[in-house]
Amino acid sequence: MIKRNLAAAGLLAISLLFTLTTSGKELTVREDAGHYHLNSHIEYILDGERPLDELLQRGQWRNKNDDSVLNLGFTNQSVWIRASLTIPEPLTRQWYLVIPYPLLEEVDLYIARDNQQPAIYTSRQQTEDQRDQARSYQVALPLPRNLDGQVDLFLKARSATSLQVPVELWREDHLLLRFSLVSLYWGAYFGVLCALVIYNLFLFISLRDLAYGYYVLYIGSISLLMLCISGVGSAWIWGGQPLLPRYALPISTALVSLFALLFARSFLKWQDISLRWDRSMKIAAGLAGLLIFYTWANPIHGAMLAGLLGTLVIVLLIAVGVAGLKAGVAIARYFVLAWTTFALGASLYLLSVFDLLPVNLVTKHSMQVGSVAEVLLLSFALAHRIKDERARKLAALRKQQMAERQVRDLEMQSLEQAMHDSTTRMPNASLLNQHLQTMMSRKQRVALTLVHYPQVKDIASSMGHRLAEEVFCQLMEKLNRTLAGLDGVVCLESRQSAYIAIPEFGSAAFVVDLELFEGPMEPFIEQVVGNHEISVHAVRLPVFMNLHCGVAIAPEHGDSTEILYQHASAAQDRSQSSKVPVQVYNNEISDFARRRLDLVTALPPAIRAGELELYLQPQMNSTGQELVGAEMLLRWHSPRFGPVPAGEVIDIAENAGLMDLLSRHVVTEAWQTMKILRERQLNIPCSINLSVQNLTDSHFVTFALAGIREHAIPMNRVIFEVTETSMMHNMDAVIGSLLQIANSGCRVALDDFGTGYSSLAYLSRLPIHELKIDRCFVSQMSSSQNDLGIVQSTLKLAHTLNLEAVAEGVEDTRTMELLSQLGCHRLQGYLFARPMPLDTFCDWATALSTS
Template sequence: MLAGRMATFRSWALGAAILTLLYALYASADMREVDTATGRVDLNSDIEYLVDNEDLSLSQVRERGRWQKNTEGSILNLGFTDVTAWVRVILQIRQPLDGQWYLSIPYPLLEEVDVYLFRDGQSVPFYQVSRQTIEKQRKQPRSYKIALPLPENLNGEVELVLRARSATSMQIPVELQREDQLLNHFAMESVYWGVYFGILCALVIYNLFLFFSLRDLAYIHYVLYLASISLLMLSLSGLGNAWLWAGEPLLTRYLVPVGTALVSFCALLFAHSFLEWREISPRWEISMKVAAGLAGVLLIVTWVDPLHGALFAGLLGSLVIVLLIAVGIAGLRAGVTIARYFVLAWTSFAAGTSIYLLSVFSIVPVGFVANHAMQAGSAAEVLLLSFALAHRIKDERARKLSAMRKQQLAERQVQDLEMQSLEQAMHDSITKLPNTSLLNQRLQSQLGKDDRLALVLVEYPQVREIASSMGHNLAEEMFCQLARKLNHTLAGLSGPVCLEQRLPAYIAIPEFGSAVFVLNLSKLVGPLEPFVEQVVGYHEVALHSVRLPVFMNLHCGVAISPDHGNTTEILYQHASAAKDRSQTSKTPVQIYNEGISDFARRRLDLLTALPSAIDAGEIELYLQPQMNRTGQELVGFEVLLRWHSPQFGTVPPWEVIEIAENAGLMDMLSRYVVDQACKVMQTLRERELDLTCSINLSVQNLTNSHFVPSALAGIREHGIPMDRIIFEVTETSMMHNMEAVIGSLLRIADSGCKIALDDFGTGYSSLAYLSRLPIHELKIDRCFISQMCSSRNDLGIVQSTLKLAESLSLETVAEGVEDRQTMEALNDLGCDRLQGYLFAKPMPLEAFCAWAQELSAN
């Protein structure tokens, strides 16, 4: 029995020895042996940690023992949290620490830090210290990190427990540092931050100087931005806690979000004035105001709840950075050259801030690069923005110098022009006869003598025609001869007023191809109109030794003083209006009257308003249906112009066309019509109306080499089948520049579009050209269709035209069908399509669609 007890005792002793050995092995595995030779010991790979969500006491934390090993070996980073974290590490210090050592935590955003030291597994710490106590007692050496002193001559096995708490991010880098190493590190950090804040201070002084010199708000906004970012970096780096508000670590809780709000607001102010925001886009103005408003909200949130204010600050800062980079890119696209510096600057800041925030949220490892990324990014940013401001000064200086050079050049040009004007002020450069300046002086002196005077303005259109067809030199020679002969003729008559005694000269030249002279009606023999027509109506000129009698198709306007005005300007204006009326009415000599003034004023107003009316879409397209030969089926439509002007009322289509042709606006008008017709076709095809569209072209369109290719390209872009478009041309247009017209028509036919000969039979005979022209369709004019049932001659013309079209394999369209008898007669004669008021008048698009749906329903 005694032997059994001895065996049992030996078993228990062996088990205890094994457990003691295992505990010793386990303890030595978690124990960090401290080597004090280097003066610095990194403990991050040896720590254990515990996240306290229950606000446990020190004894509870040690009893529960739910410690987690920092397996990664890097700096412990718990992300953005406000919970309490506990850290433990067991140290084996074989030799007493020489000198003063500190527990160093290089992360200044920790607000509360308490350190407890235990020896030999005791439950009560033999030493404890806290950040707040040390800072209030001023026992901590100046440092940008948290440094808590350890007992002197510390040795043996020591358990270190650390309690940390923060309202922002939770990073707990733990290391032991001797005092000399701590001070050396502080000196190196001071150099870094000294350079950084030295740059900021230099930039503040420099930009303040620029602001007071240039009075440009961009510079003062930049100074405010530098001040706000200085405040933010003082808070994040621990510099402020080391120098400015030592002993008040909780103040950083408020200053970080406040600094972020101020940085965001000042950055937006600076961007607004630097990039001239409104010139880029109004939407960026709205975005800026929203972001600035969020900065104000952040200040309020920070005052009420600084814990959530810090999180909101990170989100707002990221939003503002992205917004500013987007604005800079928009500025580059808008042509703001200095925006490239702006984009690069904020991209640098974004890169540094992103690395820093990613380390805060435990996405990237914490280290020297991550901790100083924001510092480096902001330094690069402020330098690049300074370069941008300097470049802005350079650009402004270059613009001012360029403006000064342009002004000087303009002044020299003005001086040269003044000299030329002085030389040619009184004479025409081609004929050397007086011009309107001398005429005005002479006429003004004559108006003061109470004589009845007639101002006669003559225009020779053949001069300009010869200039365009045979050359300007030949036209100038011809015009000089005409001017001299007219001047010679007037010199031999009684009544004309001599304008210059030196030649003598009786006529003045207002422009090339025109002449003006003054008659004293009291000395005139006979009626005024026959006299003027006889003087200017016929002259003979010799061109290249060939005597050429020229019967001028002249346009002549006459204004009489005082009946039509008592100043030179009014008389010349009324004579010009009478000359224009002479041109339109085909009257050789036209004396001014009030009706002419009203007509000229209306035409001028219409001419001025037409381009803007086209741009504003006042020109509307009306659609007139085209039916099949029985009049039962809708097969196409013709687009017709309608101008319902708010100022002039309804302007007749013929007047719109005439104004456009005379003013050179036909190309613009026809391009608009083709574009609108394509949109009409798209709408009709969407409503399942597959119809042909007939569009009228002017002779100016056919002789313009650029119009037809542009019109065809527009039709293709709208996706309209080419064979559904019919271009209508008149017979009279064929007689102008025939070769150019045929070339345009061939290009149209080759594209797949069709060509209709409009108003067939009313113009010049074009039968000789039908074989050369790519015509697909003949449109019989309404003047024959409306009378064909009552006039045998008109009926014969219609029958002959239909037979001619049939023999040439051309389709036919009859215009002006207004009764069923005419419709039935055309059906019997084999006309392909019918168009007229019998079916419908021209109507707007929506009315046309409704009419077409009603027709199909019946």
């Protein structure tokens, strides 16, 4: 309403100055004519921001003396246009002022006749909202019926693209007839594009070739672009939204460039021909993607940049096609011809848009003609591509027939490989299974031994699979030589004197014929498999390979190979959990497996019921007189199973996928415990242990740090303990989690230091603040010079790196005095106190402070 009132006020001033505005270029309009061109009967001013009355007073109107279209190129200004008409007789039919340029966003029309008040105002937005005008692909503003006499038309136009203002008068019946003819033209155009989309979409779904998918997207982008340029979109799709093409036009142009580049790259497969051209297309595609986002923020400048980018892309695609021809790609000739045709049509259109060529029938429709010719030629290219691929498939079929003859010659070799491990060339489980079946069918008494070396996979995770394979091959060679000299061990393959089989990487198996063997089984096997030291040159340290060994005897422990494997594997698992090198299967192992299954089932309800709690073990200063910290340790007193060792709880949680549930419960309880300690005036640092699964899960670390902040616990009072063996699992993820912890202000302690083999190699990379010396060295240091030397070296290393040192396992006064002399910062062990519940710990700490 405000805009209309202002318009009426402006027209009042216009009518007062009517005598000054009468144009000498009047046009006589007669009812019997069908339409008139007003391009040679107009005057204009490129200053649309000034009021019309001010422009009339200054008399700065420019005459236009030819019949060409008023084309002002890219400009941010609006233009005023004036045309004077003489209508001898009142108009009995509906007439329209038509502007055949649908990209105009704002068009305002003021009609004044015979100095009458008030003047008539209408606009494109108002006309399209009312929906009472004849449907048209152009801007069509209705003139009042019964209009006659001296009429002045004042037109204000604005566009985010090229500002072209062709002005015409059309009688409604002629306009509808023209609309019908143009509809047939555009129907045929978009019908061709639609047919190509359906055809190539079917090919894309059938062949799963990205080239056809990109081509479908490219045709869709071309369709959107032409909907904007032609006015078909305004007529049928987004009528009443004249500002929508401001965004749709540059975005569709950028999409055309983007999908054209992706199609060209996939169609010609430039990544296999020339990396330089492929890189150029990637850069241009990136610019097109950026332009899409830029256009959303600044559509006016985006339209000009889209035109420039489109020109650059067309030149690049033609150059790429020519380079493809030189490289011997036959289908590139269609590609070059298609883009040359499109380039010619687009160039004529863009030159007219930039006011470098006049607007006429050729330049107005050159884009449409060039685009339809281009998509047809590209479809021919795709069809030729299918023909070439079919020829290649036929050639491949002939090669396949020749290869089949070679395959028959390689079948025996393949069968041989199927019975051997690819890494060690030793027999695999299939060959071992054949021997076992043969021996068990003869009722022979045999022992199946499974050996697993867990450190092999740790080496593969931390130092690479190639080094792990080298280590494993050395192990198997030594083990095979050892077994070859022993009585009773079954030779699985005489050709290479192989006595072992490889069920999986990191494991080995062999069979002992007990009819040829005398003596106890466990010491014999432990002596055979447990004495192998491998030199790993990458870290310049000798590595003693730990192992887990399980033994099952037939027919006592199974009358089939499947059951024997099952029981040997169960014995191996028991060997791992009980830390026993060799374990022979017995009924207790089955009971242990059932108990483990029951514990897995009972653990989640126990967590929810609060059966798991945290105990605290104090950490004292170097003299053992002052409490300087505490370590939180997990305890589970189950009403059904009794006390469950913490190590078993952790092992169950890790293997059953319950580690995240358990760890979140533990850290939640830990922060509540530290809060209670602070309330009881025990503001001491507390340590909490993390597993390898916690360190490789960034979400858990974020959860833990958020809990610290939520309970208002000072970050420097929290110490996260990690074992050095956990460093071997996904080293990069572990270091990332430790950096996140250290950057938050919390401290990191390296637990069980000295028990692994990676500490010296990776210590400089870890953001740690403390070293915890393992109890196996501390407990024996007063009686063992070797352990004492290890502790001394560790403390020197800690002092050199400015790290605090914590000694675990302090159980006597002599050990405490030695550690104090060596400069150990904190002490922990049964000499001071065992782990205890929170309330007991608080009472103990209070009694210590008072004493």
